Amino acid sequence: MSRSYHHGDLRRAVLRAAVEVIAETGPGSVSLRGLARRAGVSHAAPAYHFGDKAGLLTAVAAEGFGLLGAELSAARERTGSFLEVGVAYVRFALTHRGYFEVMFRPDLYRADDPELSAARAATAEVLYSGLASLSDARAGADPRVAGVAAWSLVHGFSTLWLNGNLPRFEDDAEEAARCVARLLFQDG
Amino acid sequence: MSRSYHHGDLRRAVLRAAVEVIAETGPGSVSLRGLARRAGVSHAAPAYHFGDKAGLLTAVAAEGFGLLGAELSAARERTGSFLEVGVAYVRFALTHRGYFEVMFRPDLYRADDPELSAARAATAEVLYSGLASLSDARAGADPRVAGVAAWSLVHGFSTLWLNGNLPRFEDDAEEAARCVARLLFQDG
């Protein structure tokens, strides 16, 4: 019995399992006790690492913002196109659903967590950094308004797709997102 | 004691209370027992009308789609502008948060409920009925793509605003939404 009194990396294991469960069945169906069972530890073990359920989801959201920021800046460096940053946003939402479904639901976690705030701010920085080219394309537009429009477009597409409101595009979501985004970001 | 064995209109009362609670503290914090207490009935009474929690939220979502469809078509008739239909979408999300937060979270309710499906289809009909003018404005665009873009934009703006990601526009959300939408729907 003594071989596994300590799990080794329970924090990581619970985090991974949480993201998986959320991706499959939504954030509402995640339970600390279920994750504990899945990891083979007692039902109170996760609380040591995360405090409570909100703490776990805070960690999920923080990691998610970190991943999103990384993917957005990678897309920006790779393609140099603000449109492709938007496409990368949608791609993240669809391929990292477990994170995405938590990140934009502040009632599920502690939005004032410092680590999370930092990750979120860094991501926003990347998102808005490409605004110059966009506001050039739409001369005279307030860059803040243009940024919000861009964010709204890709965010809305992502959420609508995730909850099954875009059935006609379910086969090639990424290309559909690119077509949709092109209507707003006319530049390639 | 006998004076109020029957509540009178418990179904309506629970529905109203549910929408209020959701608008204030999110769908996660709604409990059948809490709503029952609020209405002054036993904890099992709501189950008679809604079956279970998913049934209650199904009713919320169905009523919400009905309201949204009505407001969208009203905006269309009143202004004749597709842009104003989009603004009405945002206005609905902000003023009927209790409904909106449920409607686009199918994991919370029974998405195959016939009454709900009908209400949702009717709303989609209104949403897409103004597409002709939009695709005229953007010549050559696939009307389906244009419709998805429009829906994505207003939906994304609404959800981002609701979860506190657009702090700079919190004072005059409706006018901000109009500015944002104008970037996509160039016609007035």
Place this chain on the structure above:
DNA sequence: CCCGGAATCTATCCAGTGACTAGATTCCGG
């Protein structure tokens, strides 16, 4: 090598919730 504190996990307990069931009460049409 070993000792003691720190890190990690277990075992219990409690309150709140959703769901189910049997039964009580009231309403309403014939």
Place this chain on the structure above:
DNA sequence: CCGGAATCTAGTCACTGGATAGATTCCGGG
């Protein structure tokens, strides 16, 4: 006014989140 239908109550069970006390293991200094 009577009997079935509609509505609500009361009780139960399994599950969850949260809290606490204590057990086990790890690790660095002597």
